[in-house]
Amino acid sequence: MRGRAGTGTAPRIACLAAFVACAAAAVAGQGGGASTVASGSAPATVQSLHVQGNVWMLVGGGFVNAAVQIGSDGVLVVDTMTDALAEPMLAEIKRLAGDKPIRWIVNTHPHPDHTGGNAKVAAAGRSIIAGNFAGQAGQAAANFAQIIAHENTGNRLAAIQPALPVHATPAETFFGTRHEFFFNDEAVQLIHVPNAHSDGDVMVFFRKSDVLAAGDLYVNSTFPVINTAQGGSIKGVLAALNTIIDVTVPRRKQEGGTFVISGHGRLADEADVVEARDMSTIIRDRYAEAVKKKQTLAQAKAARLVRDYEGRYGAAQGFWTTDAFVEAVYRTIGGPLAKEGQ
């Protein structure tokens, strides 16, 4: 959807374009809601929006997104936000799911704004361990929801100092590009894209609900976020966006169909991701040209080759500035390990 307020797809869509500003409307709207828990001075709020099928989008503190799939088997949570948001997140899940237990947590990547709530959310859940496995795993293991992640994300979470409690780290990791299972009567596909936002990203596709939770492989509140220190690259980001476009199918007039939950920003569909892919391709090509002309990083920054996109995605301050994005693109044009000037 492209922010076409007032056309066909009902106020829900218009509201999504400015989701944060629409808190009151979301609370009043069907299938949406919010839970607030006071933590320190600022209240931490998690809002929810029913996307379609079994899947809800959760928005924490107005800046980070997660997803839940709810059904007769229980609850699957994609990303756990921050430690401060974990309690309102759990309250909101309870509001939506009642007493259904949280069984699984998928971490799309290791960053603290997506995994910081792992300890609390896992502790609030219960894993499915029965028969012989209960004996092997020990009774305590069943008292937590189990976390699944790509191997590289598992390793990064395990390396955090001071160490996280064991239940806050993935019990199940996979390598390769796919991991699949069935939960709540639907196929759930974890799709890994190497060296994109980080080196351990997965997107989660709920096949029957037709919703994809993209983690930070797709964001629409800033330029694509590339963590070069953890193996991210513009090439991988482009591969991720193209993978999302492969998976998503639009409904009429390129609107709706498969919905995409961004890591940060609003709910999206394929047309939005196509725009992000096209922008990323154009920017990649511009900096490839600059690198070919042997421009230094300083020269490439000064040339402001992304100026036509800065109004929409740029930032002079904050977590992900235009300069940080330009530097990440420039450094990774030649691959994830490219050094300045190469």
Ligand SMILES: [Zn+2]
């Ligand atoms: Zn991230």
